[in-house]
Structure formats: C-alpha cells, structure tokens
Amino acid sequence: MTLAPNSYTEIPYEEKKRLFDEMRADPRYQDHLYGCYECGICVAACPSARFYDFSPRKIAQALARQDVELIYEQLNDDIWNCSQCFSCTRCPRGNNPGGLITVMREVAVNNGLGSARDALEGYGRVVYKIMGTGTQVSPDMLQPNAFPDWGPHVKEISDHLDVWRRALPPETLHTTTTAWQVDDRTITELYFIWHATGVMEMIEEVDEGLYEILNDVMEDVLEDAGFDDL
Amino acid sequence: MSKIPLPIVQERRERQRPATPPTEDIREKVFEIEDAGEWTVHRVPEPYTEVTTKYGRTKKIPHQGLWHHKSCGQCGHIPGYSTAIFWLMRKLGFEYDDPKDQTSCTAWNYYASATSNSAAQAAVAMRNFGAAYESEHFPLIHCGTSYGHYKDVREELVAHPHLRAKVRSILDKLGRPFVMPEEIVHYSEWVYAMRHEFAARQVLDLSEITATVHPACHYHKLVVEDAIYDPDIYGGQRTAVVTAVAQALGAEVADYSTWFDCCGFGFRHILVQRDFTRSFATQRKIEVMVDEANPDVVLTHDTGCVTTLDQSQFSGKAHGRKVGVPVMSEAQFAALAMGAHPYKVCQLHWHNTENRPLLEKMGIDWKERWREFEDELKQLESGEKEYVTWDDVDAEPVATGSDS
Numbered sequence: 001m002t003l004a005p006n007s008y009t010e011i012p013y014e015e016k017k018r019l020f021d022e023m024r025a026d027p028r029y030q031d032h033l034y035g036c037y038e039c040g041i042c043v044a045a046c047p048s049a050r051f052y053d054f055s056p057r058k059i060a061q062a063l064a065r066q067d068v069e070l071i072y073e074q075l076n077d078d079i080w081n082c083s084q085c086f087s088c089t090r091c092p093r094g095n096n097p098g099g100l101i102t103v104m105r106e107v108a109v110n111n112g113l114g115s116a117r118d119a120l121e122g123y124g125r126v127v128y129k130i131m132g133t134g135t136q137v138s139p140d141m142l143q144p145n146a147f148p149d150w151g152p153h154v155k156e157i158s159d160h161l162d163v164w165r166r167a168l169p170p171e172t173l174h175t176t177t178t179a180w181q182v183d184d185r186t187i188t189e190l191y192f193i194w195h196a197t198g199v200m201e202m203i204e205e206v207d208e209g210l211y212e213i214l215n216d217v218m219e220d221v222l223e224d225a226g227f228d229d230l
Numbered sequence: 231m232s233k234i235p236l237p238i239v240q241e242r243r244e245r246q247r248p249a250t251p252p253t254e255d256i257r258e259k260v261f262e263i264e265d266a267g268e269w270t271v272h273r274v275p276e277p278y279t280e281v282t283t284k285y286g287r288t289k290k291i292p293h294q295g296l297w298h299h300k301s302c303g304q305c306g307h308i309p310g311y312s313t314a315i316f317w318l319m320r321k322l323g324f325e326y327d328d329p330k331d332q333t334s335c336t337a338w339n340y341y342a343s344a345t346s347n348s349a350a351q352a353a354v355a356m357r358n359f360g361a362a363y364e365s366e367h368f369p370l371i372h373c374g375t376s377y378g379h380y381k382d383v384r385e386e387l388v389a390h391p392h393l394r395a396k397v398r399s400i401l402d403k404l405g406r407p408f409v410m411p412e413e414i415v416h417y418s419e420w421v422y423a424m425r426h427e428f429a430a431r432q433v434l435d436l437s438e439i440t441a442t443v444h445p446a447c448h449y450h451k452l453v454v455e456d457a458i459y460d461p462d463i464y465g466g467q468r469t470a471v472v473t474a475v476a477q478a479l480g481a482e483v484a485d486y487s488t489w490f491d492c493c494g495f496g497f498r499h500i501l502v503q504r505d506f507t508r509s510f511a512t513q514r515k516i517e518v519m520v521d522e523a524n525p526d527v528v529l530t531h532d533t534g535c536v537t538t539l540d541q542s543q544f545s546g547k548a549h550g551r552k553v554g555v556p557v558m559s560e561a562q563f564a565a566l567a568m569g570a571h572p573y574k575v576c577q578l579h580w581h582n583t584e585n586r587p588l589l590e591k592m593g594i595d596w597k598e599r600w601r602e603f604e605d606e607l608k609q610l611e612s613g614e615k616e617y618v619t620w621d622d623v624d625a626e627p628v629a630t631g632s633d634s
C-alpha cells in the first residue's frame with residue numbers, strides 16, 4: 001500500500017518503478033539502506049528538516065517499504081532540499097539517508113526529470129566552471145550582484161581582485177578565473193574522465209545548452225591530446 | 231536549549247568505547263588489494279605521528295614531503311586559509327609540493343547538483359592520488375569535503391571490483407599509476423599532530439581569548455571511524471581536531487549545545503538557495519554560540535564552514551540578530567599565534583565579519599599591519615613588483631604582540 005496514493009497520477013506506475021529500479025541498481029544503494037526503525041534520530045540531526053517540509057526518515061522509510069509512488073513524489077519534491085551534510089549517518093540502523101539522496105538525485109539527473117532541471121537552473125555556470133576549468137569556484141565569481149546578501153565586502157574584493165590575488169605568496173594562487181593554476185595536461189585528463197564515465201550524457205539530459213558549450217571547449221583539446229576513441 | 235556539562239561528557243569515555251571497533255579497518259582491505267596486484271599503496275613517509283581515531287585505532291600523520299591537495303573554496307574565496315597552512319609548514323622548515331597537476335575533487339559540485347557519478351568521482355580522486363605518487367609527495371587534503379568524499383570513494387573502490395576495474399582502465403589510458411594512499415589525511419589532522427610544535431614557537435598570549443569550535447560535518451560524519459578522537463579532549467566523545475589545537479595555544483574553548491549541527495552550507499544552498507544557509511548559520515550556530523559561550527572567535531577546519539559562518543552574518547546583522555563573531559580556520563589562528571602577518575599571510579581582509587577587535591585582544595597591531603600590507607599593494611600597483619612572494623614573507627621578522 002502506498003502512502004502517496006494521489007500523487008503524480010499522470011505518470012504510469014511502470015515509469016515510477018523503472019526509476020526506483022535504477023536507484024536499486026546503484027552499487028551504493030545496498031550499502032546505504034538496511035531497513036528503518038522509524039526512530040527519527042536522523043530527523044533530529046538533519047538541518048534541512050528544521051527548515052523545510054523534509055524528512056530523511058521518510059526517505060529511508062519509503063525506500064525500505066519500496067513505496068514506489070511515494071518515492072516518485074520524493075524524487076520530485078524533496079531530494080533537492082537535502083544539505084548533503086551526512087548528519088543522518090547517526091542512524092542506529094546503519095542507514096545513510098543522505099547517501100540514498102545522492103543516488104536519487106543522480107537518477108533524477110540521468111533521466112532529465114523536471115525537478116533536476118529546476119534545481120539546476122541558475123547553476124549552469126558552476127557546472128561549467130568545475131567541468132571546464134578543474135576548480136569549482138573562482139575569485140572572479142565574487143561579484144556583488146551574485147552575493148548581495150554578503151554585503152559591501154564582496155564589492156571591495158571584486159574592486160581589488162587583481163592586486164589582492166597578486167599579493168598572495170603561493171604562486172599557484174595568482175589566478176582570478178580559477179581557484180589555483182591547473183596545468184594543461186591535467187585539464188585534458190579531467191575532460192577525458194567526464195567523457196569516459198558518462199558525465200557528458202548526464203549534462204545533456206538536464207541542460208543541452210551547457211552540454212554544447214562544454215563539448216565545444218573539450219573537443220579540440222581531447223583530439224589534440226590523442227583521446228579520439230571516446 | 232541546554233547542553234550536557236563537559237565533565238559528564240568526559241566521564242562517559244571509558245565506559246563507551248567498545249572493546250572491539252564496530253567497523254572494519256578499511257586499510258587492511260587496501261593492502262589486500264595491493265597484495266592481489268591491483269593497485270599500489272602509497273606508504274605514509276617517515277617521520278610520522280601516530281594519532282588515535284574514534285574507536286581507538288591508530289592513524290599515521292606524516293610530517294613533511296606533502297602534496298598539498300588544495301581546496302577550491304579556500305583558494306578561491308578565503309585564500310589566507312591555504313596560505314596559512316603553507317606558512318605553518320614553512321615555519322617548521324618542512325619541504326612540500328604545491329602542485330599544478332591537481333584538480334578539485336569536484337565533490338562540492340557533486341553534492342550540489344549530482345551531475346556526476348561514482349566512476350567519475352573515483353577517477354578524479356585516483357588521478358590526483360596518482361599525480362601525488364608520481365611527484366613522490368604524500369597527499370595532504372585541505373578541504374573537509376574532499377577528505378570525506380575521498381574516504382567514501384576508497385570504500386566504494388574497495389567494495390566494488392567492477393568500479394575498480396573501470397577506474398583503473400581510465401587511469402591506464404591517462405598514463406597515470408593506480409595508487410591508493412595508505413592513509414587519507416586532512417590538513418587539520420596534520421595541524422593537530424603538530425600543535426605542540428606550534429605552541430613552542432608561539433609569540434602571542436591567547437589566554438584571554440575564548441573560542442567556539444565548529445567541527446566540519448564531512449570531517450567527522452563521513453567514514454566516522456577514521457576521524458581523530460583523543461581521550462583528553464571531550465573525553466574522546468567528539469573529534470579532537472581544532473579544539474586540541476586551540477587549547478595547546480592557550481585559548482579557552484567554550485562549549486555550546488548545537489556543536490553537532492552543520493553550518494548550513496548545503497552545497498547547492500550556499501550558491502543558489504542561500505535563504506536556508508543564512509538562517510541556519512545565524513540561528514542554529516552563531517546565535518547559540520553567542521548566547522551560551524560569548525566567543526571572541528569561531529574556529530573551524532573546512533572551507534564551507536568558514537565561508538558560511540562568516541559570510542552569513544552580514545544579513546543576520548541587518549535583521550538585528552545576535553551575530554558579529556569573526557570566523558577563521560584553526561590554521562590561521564595558529565599562524566597568528568606564531569606571529570604570521572594578519573594580511574600578508576592570513577589574508578583576513580577576504581573575511582567578512584569584523585575581526586579587528588579580536589586582533590587587538592590577541593595583541594596584534596592591525597593598523598600598522600594593514601599599513602604594511604597597503605605598502606605592498608602600492609608596489610604591486612605601481613609595477614615595482616609583480617607579486618608578493620614567499621621570499622618576501624619568509625624574510626619578515628615575526629610580529630610579536632609587544633608592538634601593539
């Protein structure tokens with residue numbers, strides 16, 4: 001019996017089941033779920049549960065009960081609220097609800113679900129940065145319009161960015177567009193990893209524009225380096 | 231909110247530690263895989279310090295010859311964090327490698343967007359480990375998330391031969407060796423292991439300073455059995471890193487009830503859903519610290535935690551919340567205690583929350599130090615100098631507290 005009888009009724013049960021089976025096929029799934037006492041210890045430790053209508057207990061419970069309808073609902077409405085802090089590894093049953101959510105998110109991205117597309121809206125520049133340059137945040141991301149809630153301090157940094165970076169003793173940190181200097185061979189190797197592990201296909205599922213841009217950047221580099229058997 | 235008095239926490243220690251660790255020792259499996267010829271184990275170089283982990287096992291923390299696996303958020307937005315780690319190593323006269331053939335672990339993005347998978351994450355980790363091995367330096371992981379994530383990756387690679395085979399074939403194509411380090415070591419473990427060396431070189435008296443410590447989630451909640459616990463610190467009931475360092479330097483570490491809570495970083499939240507981050511950081515962490523401990527400084531040991539706890543206070547202040555406590559890493563705090571320049575080394579001008587009253591209380595003449603830093607900036611701006619270098623900084627006499 002499902003605990004979510006009226007949710008997403010327009011989606012056939014088979015499709016919801018297919019997504020659940022994809023989660024279960026992830027090798028980590030078995031390591032992260034052993035059942036659930038429904039004790040709520042994970043909820044007490046969970047920061048997102050304090051702020052959102054969100055519960056790691058419900059996630060673990062739905063998966064342990066194999067409640068396909070409820071799992072589909074969570075896949076759409078809940079998983080992106082998690083902070084991935086792993087406070088829930090306090091679980092006395094040995095579950096890792098945060099780890100289960102990582103797996104669920106991957107399935108959402110792999111299948112281009114609306115929840116994944118929504119969650120990643122406005123996030124493309126960060127994905128571009130990490131996949132394209134090898135570091136996740138760069139000094140030049142500190143712009144007042146990106147962080148208005150951090151106050152005038154951000155403008156001060158962006159106004160002085162070049163000279164403040166040159167005032168750093170470690171020579172690898174004299175960069176403004178990457179967090180540190182990453183050499184060309186290393187970047188090429190990273191591009192190869194994204195292609196060889198199916199990450200490029202994941203990006204294509206959720207953001208075709210970003211996929212095109214990344215592919216443009218990577219294609220020639222990989223070819224020049226002799227990685228043409230992708 | 232009420233906290234359990236520390237003496238009671240400390241008393242629990244001997245009664246609670248199990249006679250046999252409840253988890254397997256993954257490092258034994260790592261060596262078995264080497265015996266089977268599947269990978270090389272990168273040995274911890276000597277000399278090393280042996281420390282105790284959660285269930286009483288021993289972990290080796292190497293002293294020098296380290297490959298600094300840098301952190302995106304530290305290098306990008308709070309660069310005094312990374313610089314202070316290097317500076318501490320230089321002050322002890324230790325050789326190290328600050329590599330350019332390192333990528334991010336990419337886990338911040340993975341935990342934020344899930345636009346990756348196990349194989350990609352493991353390949354990124356093993357490429358970095360391979361690069362460290364080739365440089366004949368042992369990896370020292372600056373970021374708490376990289377550290378926790380790499381330990382997860384190690385578990386996955388050990389548990390799943392198919393994953394191992396796939397990642398190995400990628401490393402083969404890249405021409406990199408397939409190497410697993412004997413230990414995965416966080417910089418704060420190195421700082422913990424070296425704390426008495428720092429105390430011996432300390433020039434400031436910190437006995438009037440009260441700190442609160444935020445233990446980073448990805449340090450002690452991922453692969454929990456591998457984090458450092460010390461019977462002398464919280465009775466071995468909480469991780470000892472950071473706290474032990476502040477205490478060794480003579481500061482008082484005050485307790486607060488929400489110590490286990492995360493900082494509110496949230497990975498995706500800090501970038502695109504900061505309403506959560508701001509509220510959690512100020513209401514569940516900073517305000518509780520102020521109410522219960524009234525600290526002069528918050529010390530922590532991870533990129534996201536310093537960023538979140540520091541930057542979130544601006545909006546908290548606008549809403550009249552009880553905020554306004556400076557935040558830094560314990561590495562920066564230790565460096566200041568040893569006379570590091572607050573701006574040239576610790577780069578505190580990249581931090582948001584007002585820290586000058588703290589510097590004054592520590593006995594640092596921040597006005598004079600800022601003037602010196604501005605002189606450097608003028609030289610850079612005029613073209614007289616292209617960069618500030620380690621030679622410039624190493625040549626400086628240590629700033630003692632007496633000139634304030």
Ligand code: SF4
Binds near residue numbers: 056087088097
């Ligand atoms: S990982 Fe997610 S579910 Fe677990 S405690 Fe953190 S926010 Fe909650």
Ligand code: SF4
Binds near residue numbers: 035056095097
């Ligand atoms: S997942 Fe674990 S901690 Fe959470 S309710 Fe179930 S048994 Fe309790």
